[in-house]
Amino acid sequence: MPRALQDVVFVDGVRTPFGKAGEKGMYTQTRADDLVIKCIRELLRRHPELPKERVEEVAIAATTQIGDQGLTLGRLAGLLSGLPATTPGYSIDRMCAGAMTAVTNVASSIGFGAIDVAIAGGVEHMGRHPMGEGIDPNPRIVAERIVDESALVMGKTAENLHDRFPHITKERCDAYAVTSQRRLAAAYAAGKVQPDLVPVATRHVERGWGLATVDEPPRPGTTLEELGALKTPFRPHGNVTAGNAAGLNDGATACLLASQTAATELGLPVGMRLVSYGFVGVEPEVMGIGPVPATEKALRQAGLTIDDIGILELNEAFAVQVIAFLDHFGIADDDERVNPWGGAIATGHPLASSGVRLMTQLARHFEEHPDVRYGLTAMCIGIGMGGCVLWENPHHADYGKES
Amino acid sequence: MTTSTTAAPSSAPAIPAEVVTHTPVQDVTLPGGAGTLALLTLENGHDHTRPTTFGPQGIAELAETVGRLRERAEAGEIQAVAVTGKPFVFAVGADLSGIPSVVERRQATEFARAGHAAFAAIMDLPVPTFAFVNGAAMGGGVELALACDHRSISAGVAAFALPETFLGLLPGWGGCYLLPNLIGPANALKVIVENPLSQNRMLTAKEVAALGIADVLLDPADFLEDSLRWAAGVLSGTTSRQRPEVDRDAGVWDSACDAGRKVVLAKSGGRATGALRAVELVRAARTATREEAFTAEDEALGDLGVRCAPSSSSAPRGPPPGRRPSPPRTRRWATSR
Incomplete structure (x- = not known):
């Protein structure tokens, strides 16, 4: 049977404000599944032109799939969001790239022609489900030295990366972190972040209900001096601190993807067109380098080079890992094309949810920069992987033409 | 029950x-x-298995909180006040299980007065007030919602009722006054006497909205977020609110109350004294001032003598909170609002 591939477009994306994990955090008594349900509801509210029964898949990522992040979250979140019983769903786990994988998965289904409209997203309530909760690593990992023991502690993999690239100093990382905080504060001040935040009612027995409307983790006034004084918990005399890494956070994201045909038929706006994507494994003990080969793969598949990329949304699990990427591609630490509104060091990084945050922001950047034709979203992934998705700007004059 | 001799x-x-x-x-x-x-x-x-109820301490705390809100509203710190409940429950009315048996009429009316005072303080706040009825609402819970200027209700609410006359009492924290003035005497009496005397029928959220008791019916999935969005629209004037016009004509009002009285007589053979008294309070609600009406409710509760106490044991347990309160088990003296 002859088969034509369909173009896949990113219609719209939203996220909850991100919270600090732990008892003092704003989501401490709010359910994880409720966070992602609010995101799905917001997408449906924003797009009344989309009949609910046209949503043909709900893929939701969570790294720790137990408790309120378990039970085939994608399916239940769909039902609890008011999608019809005919809309199926499933759960995804690729650690930090969960939501990114949810997107590439449903995009592939759309591209193949199996479905036309899907919701993809992720959630991580690291307060309720700390990374590694309930895990049972195979003893062969240690016995046969399949991976270095440090590979399971993300902060240690970041220190390992410093060992690999001694020219990436703590000072560079701290400076990068200050920039991230400053850029997010500026984006907030300009009202750029807020439109894609879904307000979330926060439950708390002692404090009563509240409403989360802004991110909790940012420290807008952070200075180099303050960062220099922080402890290096992963290694004595190390480089990785709470200040130059993303924190432990709670939050969720979701986005709407469609075939170009369905988007046209239903009148759904097109935020970005999927160009290519790549996931690649690297040595687990230096997982932070993962985005480099992943990006090279995605570029190769698209027939593009890094010079064709006008805007980059990189997840900032650790400053060292972003800088390693930038060094590899010859991009300056403070290049304006990279994370123009700051990154995860400032906003927080609720593991499996972050991929869609990058995409939602890239779609907004595309709107503001019709001169930019291509952008990318990339992130490092625990246990040694990287992921990269390339997107085309529909507002560009040459959109849709052969490059 | 312990076997100790001091028990x-x-x-x-x-x-x-x-x-x-x-x-x-x-x-x-x-x-x-x-x-x-x-x-x-x-x-x-x-x-949710222990629904929220109001006892003397709870009412005192509510009054104190409303007092602080008043100061903040007057200082311009807040532009609106909203009340909502914990998951699945808004509030299911009075709980007298915590106070010793009431043996004097004065004790019966005192608690009624305390509730009236707290609810009146909400009505008198200088900023718009909202009730976001997220879950089961009965008796005093409904009356608290009625004391607010605006109401949203979650489509997930399965139990909304004024069950007092089912228990031989009457809605005595403003219900007999506020409800008829909101939705007219005929519909109010359906809620205050006819439903309670019909095996204590509850209203669904849809009915609450259709009767005009709630101004808007919202999905449960993001009820609180939606309610806040709606409240913002009401405050800024972008959301219009439609309420049924109440015919305040004396003849129409009286004939509705006469019909309500007939319903009570037919259903109870005249034994439901609380329901009969409630009909007369509704009749008076057309012209009474709030002070007159609230005082009349206090007196009515005192007069009814209250042979039963709808304590927490009579409140519904577990979602969907749609079960009827069970009949009273003791005959001790207590007010039971």
Whole structure:
């Protein structure tokens, strides 16, 4: 049977404000599944032109799939969001790239022609489900030295990366972190972040209900001096601190993807067109380098080079890992094309949810920069992987033409 | 029941301490620049199997919280106040299980007065007030919602009722006054007497909205977020609110009350004295001032003598909270609002 591939477009994306994990955090008594349900509801509210029964898949990522992040979250979140019983769903786990994988998965289904409209997203309530909760690593990992023991502690993999690239100093990382905080504060001040935040009612027995409307983790006034004084918990005399890494956070994201045909038929706006994507494994003990080969793969598949990329949304699990990427591609630490509104060091990084945050922001950047034709979203992934998705700007004059 | 010799005799059941309903408040920044709303949660620290009720301590705490909100409203710190409940429960009315048996009429009316005072304080707040009815609402819970200027209700609410006349009492925290003035005497009497005397029928959320008791019916999935969005729209004037026009003609009002009285007589053979008294309070509600009406409710509760106590044991347990309160089990003296 002859088969034509369909173009896949990113219609719209939203996220909850991100919270600090732990008892003092704003989501401490709010359910994880409720966070992602609010995101799905917001997408449906924003797009009344989309009949609910046209949503043909709900893929939701969570790294720790137990408790309120378990039970085939994608399916239940769909039902609890008011999608019809005919809309199926499933759960995804690729650690930090969960939501990114949810997107590439449903995009592939759309591209193949199996479905036309899907919701993809992720959630991580690291307060309720700390990374590694309930895990049972195979003893062969240690016995046969399949991976270095440090590979399971993300902060240690970041220190390992410093060992690999001694020219990436703590000072560079701290400076990068200050920039991230400053850029997010500026984006907030300009009202750029807020439109894609879904307000979330926060439950708390002692404090009563509240409403989360802004991110909790940012420290807008952070200075180099303050960062220099922080402890290096992963290694004595190390480089990785709470200040130059993303924190432990709670939050969720979701986005709407469609075939170009369905988007046209239903009148759904097109935020970005999927160009290519790549996931690649690297040595687990230096997982932070993962985005480099992943990006090279995605570029190769698209027939593009890094010079064709006008805007980059990189997840900032650790400053060292972003800088390693930038060094590899010859991009300056403070290049304006990279994370123009700051990154995860400032906003927080609720593991499996972050991929869609990058995409939602890239779609907004595309709107503001019709001169930019291509952008990318990339992130490092625990246990040694990287992921990269390339997107085309529909507002560009040459959109849709052969490059 | 303990076997210790110092224990109370088994004929006098031990009175459990009041499960106090607390009233924590958080400020919420409303969308669209509509200002700051103080969101008050009715919370007793238990899950839905122990619904939120009002005892003397809870009422006192509510009154204190409303007093502070008044100061903040006058200082311009807040532009609106909203009340909502813990998951699945708004509030299911009075709980007298925590106070010793009421033996004097004065004690019966005192608690009624305290509730009236707290609810009146909400009505008198200088900023718009909202009830976000997120879950089961009965008796005093419904009356608290009626004391607010605007109401949203979650489509997930399965139990909304004024069951007092089913228990031989009457809605005595403003219900007999506020409800007929909101939706007219005919519909009010359906809620106040006809449903309770029909095996204590509850209203669904849809019916609450159709009757005009709630101004808007919202999906449960993001009820609170939607309610806040709606409140912001009401405050900024972008959301119009439609309420049924109440015909205040004396003849129409009286004939509705006459019909209500007939329903009570037919259903109870005249034995439902609380229901009959409620009909007359509704009749008077057309012209009474709030003070007159609230005083009349206090007196009515005192007069009814109250042979039964709808304590927490009569409140519904577990979602969907749609079960009827069970009939009274003791004959001790207590007010039971």
